[in-house]
Amino acid sequence: MARVWLFGPDVNTDQIVPGRYAPYMLKDESELRRYPFIEHRPDFAPNVRPGDIIVAGKNFGCGSSREYAPLALRMVGIGAIIAPLFARIFFRNALNLGIPCFTADLTKELADGDEVELDLEQGRITTADGRVIHLPPPPLFLREVWAAGGIVPFYRQYGRFPGEVGQ
Amino acid sequence: MPTMSEQILSRVAGRPVRAGDVVTANVDLVMVHDSLAPGIIRILHNELGADRVWDAQRVAVVIDHVAPAASVQTAEKQQEVRRWVRAQGIPNLFDVGRGISHPVLVEEGLAQPGMLILGSDSHSTAYGCIGAFGTGMGSTDIALALATGKTWLRVPETIVVRAHGTFGFGVGPKDLALRAARILRADGATYAAIEWHGVEHLSVMERMTLATLSIEMGAKAGIVPPTGLSVTGPLVPTVDADAQYQKVVDIDLSQLEPQISAPHYVDNVVDLSDLGQVAVDVVYLGTCTNGHYEDMAVAAQILAGRRLAPGVRMIVVPASAQALQRAASDGTLATLLAAGATIGTPGCGACIGRHMGVLAPGEVCVFTGNRNFRGRMGSPEAQIYLASPAVAAATALTGYLTDPRTVMDRSPAVAH
Numbered sequence: 001m002a003r004v005w006l007f008g009p010d011v012n013t014d015q016i017v018p019g020r021y022a023p024y025m026l027k028d029e030s031e032l033r034r035y036p037f038i039e040h041r042p043d044f045a046p047n048v049r050p051g052d053i054i055v056a057g058k059n060f061g062c063g064s065s066r067e068y069a070p071l072a073l074r075m076v077g078i079g080a081i082i083a084p085l086f087a088r089i090f091f092r093n094a095l096n097l098g099i100p101c102f103t104a105d106l107t108k109e110l111a112d113g114d115e116v117e118l119d120l121e122q123g124r125i126t127t128a129d130g131r132v133i134h135l136p137p138p139p140l141f142l143r144e145v146w147a148a149g150g151i152v153p154f155y156r157q158y159g160r161f162p163g164e165v166g167q
Numbered sequence: 168m169p170t171m172s173e174q175i176l177s178r179v180a181g182r183p184v185r186a187g188d189v190v191t192a193n194v195d196l197v198m199v200h201d202s203l204a205p206g207i208i209r210i211l212h213n214e215l216g217a218d219r220v221w222d223a224q225r226v227a228v229v230i231d232h233v234a235p236a237a238s239v240q241t242a243e244k245q246q247e248v249r250r251w252v253r254a255q256g257i258p259n260l261f262d263v264g265r266g267i268s269h270p271v272l273v274e275e276g277l278a279q280p281g282m283l284i285l286g287s288d289s290h291s292t293a294y295g296c297i298g299a300f301g302t303g304m305g306s307t308d309i310a311l312a313l314a315t316g317k318t319w320l321r322v323p324e325t326i327v328v329r330a331h332g333t334f335g336f337g338v339g340p341k342d343l344a345l346r347a348a349r350i351l352r353a354d355g356a357t358y359a360a361i362e363w364h365g366v367e368h369l370s371v372m373e374r375m376t377l378a379t380l381s382i383e384m385g386a387k388a389g390i391v392p393p394t395g396l397s398v399t400g401p402l403v404p405t406v407d408a409d410a411q412y413q414k415v416v417d418i419d420l421s422q423l424e425p426q427i428s429a430p431h432y433v434d435n436v437v438d439l440s441d442l443g444q445v446a447v448d449v450v451y452l453g454t455c456t457n458g459h460y461e462d463m464a465v466a467a468q469i470l471a472g473r474r475l476a477p478g479v480r481m482i483v484v485p486a487s488a489q490a491l492q493r494a495a496s497d498g499t500l501a502t503l504l505a506a507g508a509t510i511g512t513p514g515c516g517a518c519i520g521r522h523m524g525v526l527a528p529g530e531v532c533v534f535t536g537n538r539n540f541r542g543r544m545g546s547p548e549a550q551i552y553l554a555s556p557a558v559a560a561a562t563a564l565t566g567y568l569t570d571p572r573t574v575m576d577r578s579p580a581v582a583h
Binding site: 010012014015018019020022023024025026027039040058059062063064065066067068070085086087088089092093096097141150151152155156160161162163 | 189190191201202203205206210214215216232233238240241244286287288289291303304305306307308311317318319321353354357358385387432519520521538540541542543545547
């Protein structure tokens with residue numbers, strides 16, 4: 001089972017990892033795993049488990065281009081992020097790092113602390129009381145990048161960028 | 168007929184493209200800064216297995232985010248970046264004190280109209296000030312561009328912010344940009360580009376104020392048509408009368424009041440006159456948004472012959488060495504110093520909360536920058552109000568958020 005971590009709208013990358021906790025500022029860069037939401041939600045990093053999902057309001061990840069924000073979330077094993085709208089740079093960074101992001105508003109349907117089962121293949125969430133929520137399927141070129149494990153493995157495998165087919 | 172984004176992306180994709188197309192494009196220039204360079208270098212060499220950047224002439228490296236170094240760690244990482252730049256034969260390294268990447272690349276003539284410019288910094292929309300398609304990307308995208316000279320992106324729809332008339336006394340480009348954020352909100356231009364029309368009376372760096380704040384509405388690019396500028400490039404984008412826009416926002420400059428972005432979201436914008444009395448500890452003038460010569464000059468005109476209010480600190484961090492030199496040569500700098508302001512090394516300063524004026528819990532700062540997120544400049548218990556340089560200087564005189572029109576001489580020289 002995965003725990004739901006619920007966040008509001010307009011969560012910015014300074015809230016995910018403040019600039020003062022960037023790898024640039026650290027003696028040991030692996031410390032980054034201790035810092036997601038260090039100030040915005042201090043109970044997150046010590047309690048998050050691999051496979052847990054973030055459910056957020058609109059404009060998740062707005063602000064800075066810092067890839068260490070989604071990288072910190074990957075380091076703690078976030079299984080997916082679901083929000084009705086993602087900030088563009090964050091979405092690309094998460095895609096590039098192989099973190100599945102689904103565009104859907106589940107902030108009313110799921111509550112913080114809910115235990116759910118996430119089926120990435122089927123794009124389906126099953127709640128503890130048996131409700132099934134279908135996630136809208138992302139476009140093919142995004143699914144291909146996730147399937148490869150991120151943009152670097154995708155590029156190494158195919159020697160091209162996503163969406164380049166047939167051009 | 169095409170938008171400016173479509174004109175530029177058609178050039179770099181090598182075929183006519185339209186909003187919604189996903190394209191692979193040739194990149195004209197890649198900017199990397201000290202904060203993310205070590206990680207980008209690691210991805211380039213270790214993950215992508217590339218020994219060399221695709222074209223050293225088309226790469227610019229700028230040490231601006233923690234400049235000069237604030238710790239042994241940052242000093243070591245900067246040393247690593249300098250060694251890498253030498254080993255790669257990259258001619259364009261702009262080291263400590265040269266300034267913030269965005270104004271520097273424009274001043275150096277590296278950023279040109281019609282280019283596709285990628286930066287490892289979200290405010291790379293700045294390059295729209297001279298009619299380039301500038302956009303920020305994360306470390307992996309930047310490393311891929313360094314390895315291949317290419318990137319992929321979806322051609323954005325375009326939202327036009329159309330300014331009418333001219334600014335009233337004491338009101339300027341920052342007020343226009345904050346007004347746009349108030350209307351479009353923080354996500355209103357997500358996945359789209361913003362074109363700023365009706366602003367050809369502004370200087371290049373005043374246009375940069377608009378271009379940098381475009382990302383705060385979620386925009387992929389923020390482009391000002393390079394009308395009236397003596398700049399050349401691979402393509403001079405023009406406003407096409409028949410271009411298809413997603414939305415047009417009209418703003419009458421003559422009716423604009425000083426705008427304030429109150430804590431802790433950039434789109435939390437109000438008229439200054441609607442705020443009660445807000446006591447301020449720190450006035451911070453700087454950043455790629457409003458640390459330009461023009462911004463220091465506006466502040467100096469307000470502060471000339473006067474002193475900061477007791478208990479107020481005013482920190483000025485010029486956006487570039489050129490801006491600082493110009494301010495030093497015409498007396499602007501002397502005026503600011505005489506009023507009691509202090510000057511930091513040109514660069515990003517405390518905008519990322521790492522050095523040169525980090526805020527303590529409970530402190531209130533009026534900031535000419537672009538983000539007032541909680542914790543952005545230091546303590547998450549500090550309060551950041553975004554404002555124009557004129558509001559910042561007026562506030563420095565009184566110690567509370569102040570309408571510049573109440574402390575300014577109505578001389579025609581103080582247009583904004």
